Amino acid sequence: MARILSIDYGRKRTGVAVTDPLQLIAGGLATVATSELYDWLVGYVGREPVERIVIGEPRQANGQPSENMQRVQQFVNRWRKAQPHIPIEFYDERFTSVLAHQAMLDGGLHKKARQDKALVDQISATIILQNYLESRRHLSF
Numbered sequence: 001m002a003r004i005l006s007i008d009y010g011r012k013r014t015g016v017a018v019t020d021p022l023q024l025i026a027g028g029l030a031t032v033a034t035s036e037l038y039d040w041l042v043g044y045v046g047r048e049p050v051e052r053i054v055i056g057e058p059r060q061a062n063g064q065p066s067e068n069m070q071r072v073q074q075f076v077n078r079w080r081k082a083q084p085h086i087p088i089e090f091y092d093e094r095f096t097s098v099l100a101h102q103a104m105l106d107g108g109l110h111k112k113a114r115q116d117k118a119l120v121d122q123i124s125a126t127i128i129l130q131n132y133l134e135s136r137r138h139l140s141f
Contacts, residue, residue, distance in 0.1 A: 002049035006129035015121030026129035056093030
């Protein structure tokens with residue numbers, strides 16, 4: 001089975017997470033400079049079988065698109081045009097940064113580690129992917 005990859009797209013940095021080959025568990029993979037993300041992903045999917053990409057859909061608490069939505073949409077359009085064989089789909093990312101910080105606290109990380117924005121991005125991508133996997137499981141029941 002191919003993996004599912006998720007992206008927490010940011011202005012400067014982007015967190016990336018991936019499933020195991022059986023698509024059971026999500027785990028953090030990397031934090032990539034957003035300017036290098038497309039090329040990094042092309043390299044990754046060239047080495048590892050990827051079934052699809054899930055990208056966090058940036059929305060405000062009230063459901064309206066956030067200011068980052070335009071950048072995310074441009075990236076998605078570029079991917080769909082150049083890589084149509086690997087679908088990319090949106091998944092609601094509201095509150096994932098808050099959940100990532102809570103997970104870091106619950107995990108006992110010290111203050112310095114919790115301030116590592118790259119780690120927060122990677123954990124956020126993992127939360128997006130884990131939530132996506134759980135929503136698919138609920139739909140299959």
